[in-house]
């Protein structure tokens with residue numbers, strides 16, 4: 493299959509920071525939405541976009557915590573959103589649409605990882621529902637406000653290696669595994685970008701999926717210390733592995749995806765270390781150090797997931 497999933501030689505890399513990426517980019521007059529833009533990578537993404545002149549709307553599950561984290565950052569607006577609750581998604585979208593403003597950048601950054609089995613809405617598995625279905629419904633509801641030429645960024649992860657979409661049991665009716673569930677949700681985040689990029693092409697709306705790297709943030713809240721040590725993420729003293737990035741480095745690929753002129757004319761791609769990722773070989777496993785699995789960028793899988801997501805959420809801007 494022909495694919496544009498090849499490195500372009502951006503000149504940036506794993507140690508580049510969001511500030512280095514955005515240097516010289518002028519976002520004056522542009523509006524961005526960053527879900528979860530008040531913690532970890534989202535906070536650094538918000539900081540970079542505001543620093544370049546954008547107004548950033550941060551829909552937050554914990555409004556007071558968001559306001560505290562973002563105090564003094566600049567042109568930021570906090571609103572309420574719980575991605576695991578489709579009524580909350582609809583209410584936020586309606587408030588935003590009523591403001592009559594256009595969205596130039598949408599960063600689907602919020603997420604949860606490896607939580608104990610949790611059910612939301614009509615019994616949906618929480619990682620798939622929060623990380624994928626919530627963002628799916630949100631972007632579709634906001635579609636009338638998304639500007640021509642806008643960029644959409646979907647935070648995925650190398651953890652997409654852990655699982656393709658489990659078509660026979662997407663909601664883990666049986667045999668819940670916290671890492672498979674995270675992996676499936678992060679595969680869904682890539683497939684969402686692939687499908688949306690294709691659907692948005694007529695209006696030159698381009699979508700990218702991003703693996704930000706490994707970064708110690710509150711995302712690891714459901715892991716105990718020993719599991720982090722066993723995975724090689726920290727040593728016994730709590731020091732991060734050398735391969736880990738700082739949050740400023742972790743936000744760099746997102747900011748590159750959202751703003752870089754180097755990506756003009758491209759879309760529907762999985763990015764890592766501020767470049768386009770290569771397709772992983774067919775026999776790749778979770779220890780393969782980089783790349784994207786074929787099943788995560790397969791247009792047929794992407795279209796099938798779009799159809800399923802539309803059925804589950806009852807929302808489809810392209811129907």
Ligand SMILES: NC(=O)c1ccc[n+]([C@@H]2O[C@H](COP(=O)([O-])OP(=O)(O)OC[C@H]3O[C@@H](n4cnc5c(N)ncnc54)[C@H](OP(=O)(O)O)[C@@H]3O)[C@@H](O)[C@H]2O)c1
Nearest residue numbers: 528531532533574575576602603647649706707709710711
């Ligand atoms: N850190 C890494 O090593 C790493 C690696 C690969 C991919 N990623 C991806 O990068 C993204 C950002 O992760 P991070 O490390 O910055 O994590 P983080 O610090 O935990 O931030 C995640 C954000 O998502 C929000 N969120 C969670 N559930 C939500 C819900 N139901 N509705 C609305 N917002 C919700 C959280 O809000 P609360 O604070 O209120 O809970 C928080 O603001 C995630 O999508 C993650 O999968 C991270």
